[in-house]
Amino acid sequence: MVREPAPVGRMRADAEYEEAPMVLERLRLDGKTAIVTGGSRGLGREMALALAAAGADVCIAARGAEALENTAAFIRERTGRRVLVVPTNVQHREECDALIARTVAEFGRLDIMVNNAGIGDRRGAGARIWDLDDADWHDAIEVNLYSTFYCSRAAIRQFRAQGGGGVIVNVASGTALRAAPDSLGYAAAKAGVISLTKSVAAQVVGEGIRVNCIIPGFVAQAPAESDQAREFLAQRGRFIPVGRLGEAWELGPLCVFLCSDASSYITAETFVIDGGGLAGGIAPTGYSPLAAQEA
């Protein structure tokens, strides 16, 4: 592709500041519509809530209809925004296409696609490669990676049909950036999500579409229900530089930033949100240090 010469970067003239939105206004998503897959619970629920709180109408998708309805009611009550529920298995291309079509039919357009739905290596967790079944491998790759491709493709077709613009936020995992011997399929799929983010972003940059990726570390999905669970989570948190696990709501502000005009010059990027875990080099990889960090 041969490009026109780029406009020269410049500072704004003072007079232009009269018209320009201030920084917090740039984070507003009023008039935008968003889809969040895996929006019924965990990180997806919090990102959907944050997008709605910033002004977007949201569609949440997952397989379980009851959890979706409960979350939709919660978001509506908290934000006053419209919330659509579309039960979807993102493993299947036709269901992803239908998700985007149903959202556009309801809201009239689509501006933001958050590809968050994901699963760990369910039956295959911990399996050594010589024991790993095809079905387990396929599950992990399809739910985590194929879904991102299917939903991104359908969303980008819609963005283009609307005349360009639009934002995609993918959700990968820190396991993609280090060895994950107990999660072969999951980690490989999430590495694929990171790669897809960069390549798709480079393809669609000319259409005014931005694609970025959030890489969470260890984030507590739900309140621990027993002392034992609480102690397990606290113990994991001790190996993270900030001294605790992440909380799901902490994903919301980053998601809003990446979906808003405040990040207009950011695309093809990955954002690690892990309390310093990867940088600290102490996240469990099948080997955990015996001594806690402060020792």
Ligand SMILES: NC(=O)c1ccc[n+]([C@@H]2O[C@H](COP(=O)([O-])OP(=O)(O)OC[C@H]3O[C@@H](n4cnc5c(N)ncnc54)[C@H](OP(=O)(O)O)[C@@H]3O)[C@@H](O)[C@H]2O)c1
């Ligand atoms: N929590 C963490 O520490 C962490 C760390 C790194 C990365 N991540 C990533 O962050 C994302 C969210 O994780 P989470 O911790 O919030 O997980 P979670 O609490 O298990 O929630 C997963 C969400 O995805 C949905 N989902 C699962 N399989 C699906 C399918 N086939 N089709 C449609 N929806 C599906 C679930 O609903 P249904 O089961 O009803 O379909 C649920 O809404 C995932 O991509 C995960 O890999 C999480």
